[in-house]
Amino acid sequence: MKAKANLLLVDDHQELLEFIADDLCEYYHVQTTNNGIEALQLLESETFDLIISDIMMPEMDGYELCQRIKENIAYSHIPVILLTAKNSIESKIQGLEFGADAYIEKPFSPAFLQAQITSLLKNRLKVKNFFINNPLAQIQSIGINQSDQEFLEKIDEIILNHLDDPKFNVDRMADILCMSRPTLYRKINVVSSLSPNELINLTRLRKAAEMLTQKKFKIYEISNLLGYSSATHFSRNFQKQFGLSPSEFHESQIAKS
Incomplete structure (x- = not known):
């Protein structure tokens, strides 16, 4: 319900x-x-x-x-x-x-x-919903006003700068933003309908989609660069989030070019 x-x-x-x-x-x-x-x-x-x-x-x-x-x-x-x-x-x-x-x-x-x-x-x-399901959607698109858009752009920048840091978590993000953990959690959840950890994962997958459109990297290389334990783990996450595998997304981008 x-x-x-x-x-x-x-x-x-x-x-x-x-x-x-x-x-x-x-x-x-x-x-x-x-x-x-x-x-x-x-x-x-x-x-x-x-x-x-x-x-x-x-x-x-x-x-x-x-x-x-x-x-x-x-x-x-x-x-x-x-x-x-x-x-x-x-x-x-x-x-x-x-x-x-x-x-x-x-x-x-x-x-x-x-x-x-x-x-x-x-x-x-x-x-x-468009942002969550579209691999190439920009995070600021879900901001209802300029203040929210600037906040989301800052969140995106922080996550992207720490994609290869296995110790990066919500507490670290809150420290960087000088916000309390509960305030950050509530803000991210209400704006995006995601938890901070879900947003971190989605940002990593969106970065993967961006790299796939560049056609410079193989799937296993993207998996390694973004800190996934294996290409299989990366592919499973990508498919679950966007409804198609990295290779299918890659092929769709080739077809558009």
């Missing part, structure tokens, strides 16, 4: 908050809070797939909350939908400038909000 996505609703209007939560709880796990400060505190201890926030709130409005989320590397991947009674083009532009992924005017149809949520979550899943 597919797990429900976790949503965070932020609004100081309790009646509206309860109305939205009641409408969404059949399809998602929903948590609520009344202002941006409380929302940021929740983000420190909980993982959310999407955030819906009103704009006009005391203490911290939705614009600032969205900006704080998008500027924090630990949370910047989370899609944010802003709700507002303002219907001017200027307010929409402002919301997008603060990093909002969608902007919905009040009053709104619950069905329209549902459609926006579904679209954002499905699009992210499609991008992740």
